Amino acid sequence: MVDQRVWDESQLRKYDFILKKIPRLPYDDPRVDEMIAANQPVVITGSRLVETAEKWDLDYFNENMGNDNCTVIYSRNHKFKFYDDSKASPDIKAEFTPTRKVSMKMSEFVRRLKEWKKGDERMYLQQVLNDTVGQQIVNDFLGFKWSWVNNIQKRNSWGSLTYNLLLIAMEGNVTPCHYDEQQNLFAQIRGLKRCILFPPEQFDCLYPYPVYHPHDRQSQVDFDRPDYTRFPKLKDLRGQEAIVGPGDVLYIPNYWWHHIEALMRGGYTISVNFWYKVGRTGKVAYPLKGYQKVAIMRNVEKMLVEVLQDHNEVGPLLRSLVVGRYTE
Structure with missing residues (x-):
């Protein structure tokens, strides 16, 4: 069995840009609140937010969610770049191979993941958690430390919780660099993920697709093969990174770019996102953030x-x- 805390540099993909570490702080450290209030990323330890999900693994899901339909994304390579079918158009040049989304029983996903071999399409389960999933999963979900996240929401005047997303990734899967318009508490349950973040001030360096494009809110830059001729400001890119493991909660502020990868040769990973609407911004003050x-x-x-x-x-x-x- 893979040790969920041990890893080495060979499990990380190599990139050209400079990275510094995202701070890691205990949940009761006052600096946690200060960083969240300032829209700065932080890895929060010891919160016990998803402690009731520590037993979640493929067999547990198969037993308690086996007959439930789940959303599974397929990709021909390790990159799972979000593709908005509603924005697809014949006049938009396809510089990519879109992922495809299918619905399947959890039991089928578990079987295919266990039987996966090199050369097969990669899979990534991305399923909204609600009261329609297996009853034991619902009970575990209700047992999350909601008082802790509710206090964070209240103190920072965030809007309502929009949804929780269950993520089961194969080792080596990558969600390429993108940004979201919500506040995100990213809770790691099983395995290790590398999270690379860039502040919104680096918007120009990451060359996002236009808003009409199926890859809206995502960077055009391929981190594996950076094109400095086409994207010259990429040379100025500076980021922050963290390796998050079971029990860690990473705060990803709204509009912060993030690139997420399950470590290579690290086994499958399980994570849950807590998405919150952005609260009222209040009176605009200069300089703009x-x-x-x-x-x-x-x-x-x-x-x-x-x-x-x-x-x-x-x-x-x-x-x-x-x-x-x-x-x-």
Whole structure:
């Protein structure tokens, strides 16, 4: 059995950019609240948030959720880049092989994962937890330390909890760099994941896809094969990283870019996301914070796409507006 705490550098993919460590702090350290209030990532230890899920493994899911339908993503390689089918269009150049989403019984997923061999498509289960899953799983879920997360939500004036997502990843699976518009408490239950984060101030360095694209909110940069000619600002990229293991909770602030990978040769991993709506931002103060700038840019871009009805017209219009008028 794989030791869920032991790992070495050979299990990590190699990237060109500079990384520093995300702080690790006990749940009762006052600095935890300070970092969350400041929208800064932190690994929180000792919270016991998902202690009732410590027994979760493939056999446990098979026994208690075997007949439940689950959402499973397939990919031809290790990258599970989110693809929004609702934004698919014939005139959008396909520079990628989209993942495919299927529904299958948990028991079938468990069987296929145990029988997986090199050369097969990779799988990644991503299932919303609610009261329709197996009763024992529901009981475990209700036993989470909700008072702790509810206090975090209240102290930071977050909006409502939108959903909890159960993630079961094969070793080596990668969720490429992207950002979300919600606050995220990422709880690790089994195995080890490497989480690389970049602040919203580095928006320009990561070259996100346009809002109309099926890969909206995701970076165009391929970390495995960085193209510094096409993406020259990538050379200025600086990030933070953490290896999270069972019992760890990583706070991923809204609009922070994150790249998540299950360690190679580390066995499958189990995680649960706690997603919260962003609370009221209040009066705008200057200088604007990074996440405020990203939110404003997204809203402007969405508005132009909606008004112009042709995404090909957005770029030329913005260039006409800015070049020579707001540039020297």
